[in-house]
Amino acid sequence: MIQKFLGAFIVALASALVLSGPVAATPAKEAPWLPEAAAYRLTLFLGNLEPLPWDDVGTAWAEPYRGSEFSVGALAWLDGNSDIGPAPLLDAITREDRQAVFAEATRLIARRIDEELDRAVMADDPARAQQAVRTARELYRSFADGIAAADPDASRRIGLAWLELNSSTGSAGVLGAGATPASRKTMEAAREVISLYLAENYLVDDFAPRRTLSALPETVVLSGRTIEVPPSLPPGSDIFDQDPLPRLVLNFEEQGIDETDLPLVAYGDMLFDSAQIFGNPAQGLGVACSTCHNRSDVNQRLFIPGASHQPGAIDVDGAFFNPIFNDRRDDPIDIPSLRGLRFTGPYGRDGRFASLRDFTRNVIVNEFGGDEPTPFMLDALLAYMLEFDFLPNSMLTPDGQLTEAAPEAAQRGEAIFNTPFAALGDRSCSSCHVPDTNFLDRQAHDIGSVALAYDGARTGAMDTPTLLGTVYTAPYFHDGSLPTLAAVVDWFDESKSLGLTGAERADLTAYLETVGAADEPYEAFDAENTAFRLAFSELTTFASTLDTLLPQRDAKHILLLTDTVAADLSADASTMSNLAARPEVYALAQRLAEVGDAVRTDDWVAAETSWTAFKSEADAIEERAF
């Protein structure tokens, strides 16, 4: 999955997008949330977690959300911009009364919208009226997805009211030129449409009990209809790709073998990027294996409030992704790298899975709520993941010795690394991080880095991690508690009383930084060799497995492929530098979708025809695919 932020032009302008489904291979950059709207959305999200993280709910209102462009949190913002007091809400949070928090927070946002609408109607100049309308509309965003899902007619009616309202504010022009007067009557009529709906649905005295907190309108909830609101992530979430993009080292590719000649690997590559193999909410959010392990590496920026304690960490057995697998423990782990995967078993931070196949099935079915994968899917995923190689490092020999290219400090550090310490039971660092077996021993050890879960527990053993490539995978330890390799050295020195001098610690750090380095850790892009070109090449390679699957009439796996790749190709086109070629990519994606449509109707001739056309058109536009 290759994504990048849209260009600077776009970044300069705010778009009111919500990180939500349907399947989104390329997440859209989200417009900033107003502080109180962000706090509300965070409250809805956190309020659906079990156990409910009450401290986080309090923080959501007290502090700016992660990545906020506002320097203050919702409470301070309200204090400076609103006459609406938050006391009832704060009281409900203190009482840890979930239903009351929902009711008070919902009414607060609805009142804020009305307050801004009042300001718009009362404003004495168009600029101030427009500013108030804009603010009211950004607050309305708190409820918009719930209304759109449950009451499309009302959503449309209100959407038109916002247009009408903004249009009727008039314009100040420039020094009088182009000035147009406001139309108060039209403004008030449009405002009425919005306020009436709020009064009936979000300003009610007693909300029906909510099993799931959402922005659904009260009248719809009372009707008893079952409404699916598309899953969304709360403000502060980040599921974008790494920047810079890590280099992916595939064993076959380094040997000059084309992935299109390895259909099982190519299909596994596609599955690794497919949200379709997971259940909701992951599927609806476009979360795939590559969301966390993009390019076989660690997505150090990944963050989901309530599921991550810091960037690059996630609790995959919490309440969000698959409630039935919720272990009710707040134990997010630092995402591990998958480089060199065939050498790094057993799997899981604590090495609980001896088999990569079992581990992979557990991720799909239990952690992310997907359907049982077919044997072919597991075979393909494993075939692909077992091709992940470590990053080449010219300062290291294949058997883990430093080369002459390594700095002197690292050479000194190597000696310390291999020195047995009495405090380590006469073992050295290299006893576990064995240099000639990729700096690991495939065993789990309790080194005292895990707080014991209960008295007498023997649960602190963690799988020895490789040291290869670690310069690019900070932070360190299973919980990401140590920010640098130097901090890791300090931790061992202090907790194990190794008695290293400052110079020795620096040398040992230099050794780790040398072992963990790489010649080319990141992909290099330029004006034409863009991230989109890489994505285009990947996606057309995935599609090449149709040459194998179509003759086999393997409808299930064909549809999984076409549904994934057609949507991804279309979505990734939004990242193209060559904007003029976008329509061609949309048309190409449509060709692939047509293969799927034909297979669904059992029309294999049409499927073959569309596939042939896809290949021809893909070749034709490849040069323009940047």
Add this chain to the structure above:
Amino acid sequence: MAIHMNRRTMLALAAAGAVSLATPLAAQDTALRLAFIPQENPEKLLGDIEAISGWLASEIGVPVEGFVTIDHAAAVEALRNGDADISFMGALPFVLAEAEIGAVPLLSEVYRDAPSYTGRIFVRRDSGIGALADLRGRDIAFADPISESGYLYPLAEFVEARLIDGPGAAEAFFGRVFFAGGYQQAMQAMAEGLVDAAGASQYADLLLTPQQQAQVTWIAESPPIPSHVVIARPGLDAEVQDRFTNAMLRLNEPENRDKLRYLYGPDGYVRADPAAYDGVRDMARRYGLLE
């Protein structure tokens, strides 16, 4: 976006503490004042202003202050009153400011290698609308009445196609004409089906979700429009103008390019060519905005 401030919220910036490496200018013993117009979160803009002003102060050799105005009109008034020396604005507000107060263009923004862009008429792919004439009796959203790419130029395409007699006759051709408040709002209204078409910048579809982008297309495009411009008040010391302009042009250099994100995020700047705005002046006259 709610930010309650006076018509002009002054931000005392890092200039006082800035260590200047440039030669101080005798002619400008007071701070150079920059007026910014919010395109998004004004609070973020304040942070951006602080970052860029500090850098400019060190490059130019005079203190630099920035402040946020509520709109173009307020920025132009600030230039006229002498409350601002420099401002950033669209081509249309600039030609109006030029006519009213003699504002001087210094720099033009560059996007995708050009100091110009276009306006387009966007529709949904599944709408069955393939030509401007198909929009007769249908609803359209524009960005703002004082917007060249988000109103004047896209609307002129209908005049060019002889579907509208003149700028004042739009209501007779369309069902409804809305001003949505910005490119994004106009495009979203079109993508969601609230209106049949949107008139906006050629890049405005990038403001939609990737899924929505695949669902929209455009059916008409205006001639090139000169990009947004950095202007000076009349009478600003020529040497200060030069130093400011030269400093801004250094933003094109690789080591300074990261600072462009503090200035509405263009790809760079070029010296403004006053003649490049003749088309906008003509357009403003046609719309009755200029005499």
